[in-house]
Amino acid sequence: MEKTDNEAEELGNTNDDNNKDQPPLRELEDGLYTKNPLDDPEEYQHLKDVCSAFVNYQIDSLRDIAKTEKDFSSLIDEYKSKLIYDYNKRIDKLKHSVLVNYHFLLKVIAQYSHMFKYNKTVFIKIK
DSSP states (O other): OHHHHHHHHHTTOOSSGGGTTSOOEEEOTTSOEEEOGGGSHHHHHHHHHHHHHHHHHHHHHHHHHHHHHHHHHTSOHHHHHTOSSOHHHHHHHHHHHHHHHHHHHHHHHGGGGGGSSOOOOOOOOOO
């Protein structure tokens, strides 16, 4: 136990009043101490940006798919007939894949929902 107390002192986690501004250290299972990475404002903001990107994934992806769908629908029938696959089915598969991926991403970031002022997630239903 003496080793972990010394280690805590080396990392700046003593109980004296000089360290009030420093975040507390977490004790790991093996008796070692570590600082929480999210106590660093830059790390916190980076994680928040990543979570925001995951939350916006569905909207951004569906916007891209809608553009692709519009482009395909604007083709003349002669060109559509030369396609080797049914583009409507492919687009529907893409939409379904986005929905599945989005639900997975929400599970990945669920533990960080407290970082956002509004943490209600809006789901867009896909046919």
